[in-house]
Amino acid sequence: MKYAFFPGCVLEGAAKENYIATTKVAKALGIELVEIPGWICCGASHAQDIDELTITAINARNISLAEAMGLPLLTVCNTCTLMLRKAKTQLDNGEKEKVNQILAKANIHYAGTSDITHLLWVLVGEYGLAKLKAMVRRPLTGLKVAAYYGCHLLRPPAIMNFEDYANPQSLEKLIIALGAEPIEFSAKLQCCGFHATYPAETDVVRITGQINQSAVKAGTDCIVTPCPLCQMSLDINQQEGQVVVGCSQEMPVLHLSQLIGLALGFSPADLGINMLVSGREHLLARLS
């Protein structure tokens, strides 16, 4: 299995531990990730608020780079997945000709041949959970894990149609395949607010507190999320959020790749788990 890898900006910055864990996990699973040379920021839904056509063209270039590699495009970020799929949907439904005229000035052509997918979808779909289970070296027996999906891997459902947005199960199934126990919690489908961190900071901090409190109440050991933006928001805003909602227990929030990596036998340090801001000691004690 081979994919054109679109890491996204945050994996080069504040979530570099996800880059480390993703590349290690993919290699261990026999999934070849070839980073797209010269990929560009997907716009993250923000640049789209300034000029949508420009970002559709930019993302057409991103996708065309994967097409030139002859590979489907894989990301590990909910928002990158949505932004790229949204551009692809627009291009494949009437925008292609107009955008290709623009891309022609840069000697690029968008054909529409590369699919856009996310690591979670690949593992649950094409790779298969039975195969993943067979690769587990250290089952996460007894570890209680709350599945937190994040918005952009599920919605809008017309573009993100991998599974039922109202009742997704892919993460829970993956948690079971790793030997851990999925824990239901009320904030499973809630928005972390990351994209309004600056304009609605007070709300975002409170939301963070509420989500983590919900996980604490459910009695889970950690949260896992397929989105590095959700991970960042829930992790780095957590201590402020706890003060707002009056919750004293910290809740570690893991990237999907980190949870898989633990089950594959990598050490927490190998997976950058030491870079967690909240609940690190609690999780390390639980794992040892």
Place this chain on the structure above:
Amino acid sequence: MRQITYIIERFDGARKFTQEYSFSHQPGKTILWGLITIKDTLDPTLAFTAACRSAVCGACAIRVNGQATLACETPLDATLDRFGDTLTLAPLQNFTVIRDLVVGWEEKTRHLADDQTWLIPQDKFSVQNGCRQSAADFKKINTQAACILCGACASECSKLTANHNDFLEPFTYSKVWKFVADTRDKSAPERIKAILDKGLWKCLHCAECIAKCPKGLAPGEDIARLRRLSIQMGYTDSPGARHALAFLQDITDTGRLNEAKLSVRSIGVLGSIKKFPLALKLIRRGKLNPFYFPTKVKGHDQIKAILNALKESEQP
């Protein structure tokens, strides 16, 4: 006989409680059929609103297992397949509950009125000559015109749930956009100016409103349309606008986001100083490198060529 159970979140005017009702399954029915069956055969005190039974009046929106939906058009069997034979029914979120599943619209209609969500016709129109537009012009606002004010988007809006004091219902933004884009209307600039201070940049981008609208509207997209127009009008001095502009600037400059500069660009130096303890924590954990600046990506000249081509294509 297969039994279906509705667990209904009720409110009698003073007290909130849940009540379970079980009734015999019938194939090919709707969620509303179940409610009517309960009211007709089990409990005449159960209060809910419904009128047209055709997904036109918008009166019967409720939450089923945490998802806002029109009770009259939601197939019961598909819902049971999705969630099992016991469903939890609740009134819409972010509304004042009057009784059981009945919610109040007073605050919401006040917002619609405050924002003048009606046509303010251009001066060339008159009572005598009418106020017509071409079919092509109407097509531009056709989607927004389909809003039936059911309240599903407002119920699911993550921002309203977090704090409704500085944000409007998603349908209000869609209505405002509809009149901004209406070729017969004369008040687009005033409408944009007025909406700026009513949370335009506070949407969380959760896409709940887009997922839940039963009529195919995308209020989140209408918010983005209003934002774009506000930027074109020169309203760039807010944290949200500056944040969005920073993304576009980074794409232009190097192709990738510069996290170290993002805070200062979005909330200024003073705002960023307040965030210094968090920044320090991130630096200590190795998550933030203040000395890392992305360099131009491979093929950066292509970005320039694309931007130039776009500029040329915009010229008349």
